[in-house]
């Protein structure tokens with residue numbers, strides 16, 4: 226038992242943190258936001274090809290590095306710290322669904338291209354599959370407008386849909402760093418996965434941990450930036466960070482963040498080790514991290530005053546991503562309700 | 575990063591569990607499930623000795639002083655098994671978790687050899703003489719005085735809220751040894767035997783009806799010159815180091831016991847139907863999450879890393895407020911689950927069931943060992959580097 230990073234994990238953390246700090250700057254994120262695709266294509270290329278971040282947790286036979294959820298969480302945390310505009314989450318969902326539930330042929334065909342970043346993946350729930358064709362509308366597909374390949378969990382099966390087979394419409398999304406799209410599939414041809422249930426379970430679990438790690442990084446960034454501001458900003462002849470009302474809020478943010486850090490790495494580690502409490506851990510991480518991020522981002526705006534309410538300041542980037550991290554793949558209340566069931570509240574007294 | 579335990583560690587777990595099971599279903603069966611800090615003091619004193627005899631009392635200490643040199647994983651395992659077995663709260667918690675580690679850190683070889691083994695053997699119980707009527711959060715304001723008289727220190731003054739002093743053999747006292755000094759300067763950390771005419775202990779009744787803490791008066795009390803930890807005038811550093819233990823993982827075993835408390839809440843909720851209420855379900859889930867995270871937070875601290883960004887140990891400063899707030903919320907949840915039934919005791923004496931008592935007792939968790947407000951000041955100043963609180967008197 227050792228609940229701290231190995232040397233290799235610490236090195237990965239170091240590398241990805243400086244990578245995102247240098248590359249995923251506020252200017253570049255904002256440029257990506259302007260396109261309505263919320264995608265920094267150049268950043269994606271270097272993340273996928275130079276650093277191999279997209280294929281990190283993919284088995285080596287499929288062009289990945291064979292690492293696990295801990296390393297993936299390290300990457301998601303670092304990306305979240307910079308609110309990077311990248312389809313990391315959406316691609317991870319498609320990749321994990323394919324690894325867990327795709328046929329050998331589907332895995333061989335798609336995974337190497339997804340790992341290299343050549344193709345972008347995403348995941349959506351909705352529609353109806355009938356005779357190898359997908360009907361209906363699939364809402365809330367993250368980074369859908371830039372995705373090439375979708376895993377769709379529909380009534381009647383879980384299937385692969387390629388971008389040109391359906392109409393994909395970008396949505397005006399509150400969080401422009403991970404915008405949603407809508408898919409209208411009017412009888413598009415799809416390929417069923419071999420084991421849809423397993424695919425969805427695996428993908429969503431990975432997604433919960435990835436979102437929790439993103440939220441952890443974002444919350445930490447909110448705290449760090451607000452602490453810096455509280456040390457600089459002077460009112461009533463003193464730094465606002467000397468007012469106890471402000472110190473205590475910042476302290477509360479740190480308390481929540483440190484619990485969230487334990488939660489995220491517990492969930493990641495339990496997933497990698499196949500621990501019996503892995504499912505509970507993933508729900509716990511997603512629920513707590515979402516609450517923590519919203520708490521910290523809300524405080525970031527409040528403690529910055531008027532400047533925190535401007536478009537120009539980055540506070541709203543965090544605030545909006547926090548909201549999106551909370552609602553995507555299940556709200557904190559939904560995850561806690563799952564935990565309530567897992568601890569046996571419905572069993573006989 | 576690895577959370578699982580090795581086969582050797584699992585073997586250690588089995589050994590600890592078997593020993594606890596044998597004792598607590600055999601000679602100490604009457605102590606199983608006790609949660610009160612003041613119940614059955616004589617039997618719990620005997621239990622301390624039994625733990626000491628079998629060298630389970632202070633397993634993390636060096637063997638030379640009666641410990642087992644246990645690894646951190648083994649300490650976690652023992653704490654978990656101790657709680658799982660329903661073993662009672664340690665009557666010598668303060669000796670084992672606070673005095674002991676501080677003596678290990680600051681004591682001379684002579685002091686370690688003289689003072690530690692009796693703690694490990696469960697023979698000498700300790701209590702903590704920090705707070706005074708005018709020195710609570712502002713501990714540096716202590717007025718209790720001490721001076722040298724021949725081969726002794728003589729102590730004059732009053733301590734308050736001294737937990738378990740009525741059962742203790744020793745008290746460590748933060749006293750002013752430089753006349754006229756103010757604040758953290760001029761203090762010394764003295765170790766004083768309680769059973770002497772100069773020391774008077776008077777219990778104070780608490781909101782639970784019980785009296786765990788006391789007023790402790792020093793009226794010409796004496797202790798040998800050798801019973802000072804650190805140098806004269808170095809008392810503040812020693813006192814703060816001890817608080818570091820108190821606010822850190824010292825409470826690991828206690829927190830493992832929180833599992834039993836949450837399980838009791840879950841049982842009560844299932845029994846009376848509260849478990850079907852969606853809001854109660856949310857709160858139980860929150861409590862479950864918080865409980866698990868105390869464990870993983872402790873493991874992070876014990877592992878020396880932070881499992882994340884900083885690596886400077888600052889995360890440990892968040893631990894006290896985290897578990898204290900968690901437990902206070904659990905107390906609130908417990909009484910809400912019970913409803914009015916939880917407000918009614920079953921005997922003629924003022925006193926209630928375990929969960930109602932938890933509701934009352936847990937109000938103290940966010941006060942002792944540094945209040946939540948003080949913890950926030952500490953986090954803000956030491957971890958986040960924000961400006962220090964101004965003082966109203968000495969600047």
Ligand SMILES: Cc1cc2nc3c(=O)[nH]c(=O)nc-3n(C[C@H](O)[C@H](O)[C@H](O)COP(=O)(O)OP(=O)(O)OC[C@H]3O[C@@H](n4cnc5c(N)ncnc54)[C@H](O)[C@@H]3O)c2cc1C
Nearest residue numbers: 702703704705710711735736737938941942943944945947
């Ligand atoms: C059950 C229990 C057991 C205890 N056991 C022991 C023991 O064994 N030995 C021992 O020495 N002591 C013990 N204590 C005492 C405990 O450490 C003190 O009660 C605690 O440090 C607070 O001090 P105080 O009671 O004087 O309150 P005060 O310091 O007067 O605080 C009153 C209020 O003011 C707030 N406050 C004070 N200063 C600040 C500040 N700078 N910023 C913001 N808010 C502030 C506090 O948070 C609190 O809400 C125990 C207390 C309890 C409740």
